[in-house]
Amino acid sequence: MATKFINITLKIWRQKNSQAKGSLETYKLDHVSTDSSFLEMLDQLNEQLINNNESPVAFDHDCREGICGMCSLYINGRAHGPDTGTTTCQLHMRKFNDGETIYIEPWRSKAFPIIKDLVVDRSAFDRIQQAGGFVSVNTSGRTMDANAIPVAKSDADKAFEAAACIGCGACVAACKNSSAMLFVGAKVSQYALLPQGQVEGRERVLNMVRQMDEEGFGNCTNTGACEVECPKGISIENIARMNRELIKAAVSSDKE
Amino acid sequence: MSNLDAKIPEGPLSEKWTNHKNHMKLVAPNNRPKIDVIVVGTGLAGASAAASLGEMGYNVKAFCFQDSPRRAHSIAAQGGINAAKNYQNDGDSVYRLFYDTIKGGDYRAREANVHRLAEVSGNIIDQCVAQGVPFAREYGGLLDNRSFGGTQVQRTFYAAGQTGQQLLLGAYSALSRQIGLGRVKMYHRHEMLDLVVVDGKARGIIARNLVTGEIERHSAHAVVIASGGYGNVYFLSTNAMGSNVSAAWKVHKRGAYFANPCFVQIHPTCIPVHGTNQSKLTLMSESLRNSGRIWVPAKKEDAEAIREGRLKPTQIAEGDRDYFLERRYPAFGNLVPRDVASRAAKERCDAGFGIEANDTNEGVYLDFSSEIRSKGKQAAFAKGDHNPSEETILAMGKKWIEEKYGNLFQMYEKITDENPYETPMKIYPAVHYTMGGVWVDYNLQSTIPGCFVTGEANFSDHGANRLGASALMQGLADGYFVLPYTLSNYLAEDIRTGTISTDAPEFEEAERAVTERIQLFLNNKGTKSVDYFHKKLGLIMWNKVGMGRNEAGLKEAIDEIKALREAFYADVFVPGEANEMNTELEKALRVADFIELGQLMAVDALSRNESCGGHFREEYQDAEGETLRDDKNFKMVAAWEYQGGDAKQATLHKEELKYEFIKIAARNYK
DSSP: OOOOOEEEEEEEEEEESSSOOOOOEEEEEEEEEETTBBBHHHHHHHHHHHTTTOOOOOOOOOSSSSOOOOOOOOOEEETTOSSSSGGGOOGGGGSOTTTEEEEEEOOTTTTTTTEETTTEOHHHHHHHHHHHHHHHOOOTTSSTTTTOOOOOHHHHHHHHHHTOOOOOOOHHHTTTTOOOOOHHHHHHHHHHSSSSTTHHHHHHHHHHHHHHHHHTTTOOOOOOOOHHHHTTOOOOOHHHHHHHHHHHHHSSOOOO | OOOOOOOOOOOOOGHHHHHHHHHHHOOOTTGGOEEEEEEEEEEEEEEHHHHOOOHOOOOEEOOOOSSSSSGGGGGGGOOOOOOOOTTOOSSOOOHHHHHHHHHEEEEEEEEHHHHHHHHHHHHHHHHHHHHHHOOOOTTSSSSSBBBOTTTTSSOOOSTOOOOHHHHHHHHHHHHHHHHHTTSSEOOOOOEEEEEETTTEEEEEEEEEEETTTEEEEEEEEEEOOOOOOOGGGGGSSSTTTOSSSSSHHHHHTOOOOOOTOOOEEEEEEEEOOOOTTTTOOOOOGGGGGGEHHHEEEEEHHHHHHHTTTSOOOGGGGGGGGEHHHHHHHTTTGSSSHHHHHHHHHHOOOOHHOOOOOOOTTTOOOOOOOOHHHHHHHHHHHHHHHOOHHHHHHHHHHHHHHHHHHHHHHHHHHHHHSSOTSSSSEEEEEEEEEOOOEEEOTTTTTTTTTTTTEEEBBBSSTTSSOTTTTTTHHHHHHHIIIIHHHHHHHHGGGGTTTTTOOSSSHHHHHHHHHHHHHHHEEEEEHOOOOHHHHHHHHHHHHHHHHHSSSHHHHHHHHHHHHHHHHHHHHHHBOOOOOOSSSOHHHHHHHHHHHHHHHHHHHHHHHHHHOOBTTTTTTTTSBBBTSOBBOOOHHHSSSEEEESSSGGOOOOOOOOEEEEOSSSSSOOOOOO
């Protein structure tokens, strides 16, 4: 694993704020270590811009371990770049060639308005979660013992796989319809697979899907791009499970 | 100097918390909506507190600098959460978790707090399961456990290598429910820039909207700081890029004491540094030490050959490997506490046995080949194959590893471009967690009335070294099960107060100070970026206030940081404007606080003339290189009072630590 250094050209979407008109700007960046992560490459660009008295590129990032879901970026036309099963922060420059031109754009979706440069507003996801992504259990030292209800390992494992979603929004960015169904399906599935989620199952799926529609996300047409681009490998089986839950909820009589 | 009163309730250790709860004042449900509470930070400690207080009926305002409360850095915790459930029938109990935590902290934590933590640990698991947190389970459907460092029982609950994520998303779901119900108002992309104190009580904060740059006043009857730790003072750490000390430091500047700042946890198993453009370090979970064995070559010439690429680790014969933790600590082996494991790795590398080809040769191996073979064989037997081929054993062993640690192995491969199923991981210690923090009493209240501090931001439960899988436990214990009681006890006095006005002169003064500070940076027009200074600070801290410290180095660090502070204000360049999203401005405001804190850490480390836990003063060690405590003079918490930007002027206050229920002894993991 010898470290190499490469020179690259960057075409980056710059937009001063949500109202301004944006455009792609070109930057040259030399001597980029192939061991650097993609975001460390952007740090290096920003250091260069600051030293030249230019405005640094705004981009979202935090944990840089692929788990917080804050980083995003459409790189060469793909959410989180050319590597599969990875977030932008875990993408490394060894995946790029010397002399390459790299296009970097923000997530593009009506439901994710641009705030500045590459930063978008993903609070629609939070509002979907607020509509029903929870079990209504108050804090109490008196819930039943954690082992009172056995859960089949296969169900627990599937619930975990769905719950591994990091809420980054790559599924929406990758979808030609800007659908959020992989995100919502994963959350609905997590609870649908566990006994603790059963009680409110009907209300949950109805409320979350209603909020998803209100936020302006598109519908699912089974293209499967979301699953391919999801950094956590969330399966579109979760969308199918959500649809089953939704049909069940729609045809069952209203309890109220 | 004064003696601080921790307000520990009277009575036998195991009854203190129960008795205290029984006698605290309450706020009736009809009065709670008249009371406002601010919670800063939405990690495990903050989200759990905000959700619980919202459920009780208080008006809660929660703040986070990230774009969503779900992204707080608790999410990155990997290995697990401890609880004294004794599901594995291996002799665990509340007392044993309490004892392990005190011992692991090298007898520098407060007995009563730690016992309370152990008492509520079981409730946390119950609560999380009720919320739908998908913990790992056994085939019978019951919860699975594993071991962590510094213990001889299996009490760690986990969800693959993403336990922090699952617990945080659980707390976030509870918080989201309260936001949806209108009981919590969420301010994301907001950063707290000052605490407002009115008539001696914490009554609000000044926050900056990170999207518009607007400076906002927010009032409340109490303020909860749950803003995490300060590991980023070292520039390179396992913390998130945005993790910072500013909320805690502002509280300190307004009068709250800062306790044991020099107690920093350097985690033994992180991916080694690769180069100068590196922005952060990545942890490889402690849980890996359940299955991995740590070694370096026994011969220096082999280590050299590996560094030069002439030898591969897999070519080193078993007899030529030095499994130094198993050699030095046979009773705990690879599962010694973090501070012990880190120092042992440093000792080998300093002696010339490091295997990483970076500037400092700092790296050791974490090897899974023994575990792959033994688990592969077990798996084959379980399937009825009692004479498995070599190939079958390796394939099944790798599959077992993948189930347990798959995401960690994948992360390692992405970063290093090496396959850890085939060749041992290269690891080295890195800054990970800070045991020090804002001083709080038993009720989690700082020395400013109405300002409570929870989770990693306070100092109280882990002494001089935190045990693995205990940070998640503490964050949730504070937010779910402690603060709702102790905060209500305080707020009982406020049911007639009415809304706190943000027109008070104290708000005006605080807002003006914040605005002036922002202008100062924007108008400075220096020549160097914020990161330039942050990296300089990080190097001073790592070299002189890191894993090994000594008097001469600490004195140098104190002066060097003072000079760095002056250079920073003279020459930092912050581009852009105040009224826009300005990430460089955010960094400048944070680094200014890190510089002050860094100096205080060196002052604290210099004044603590002993070694304990993560604080290793080279002058104070025994013949075998273990920490040498001085219980006569330093069985105490050092709590510092702010006296201006030069930490040399800070005033020291002490809290005597009394061990009434535990016999204090030298820590022994041999």
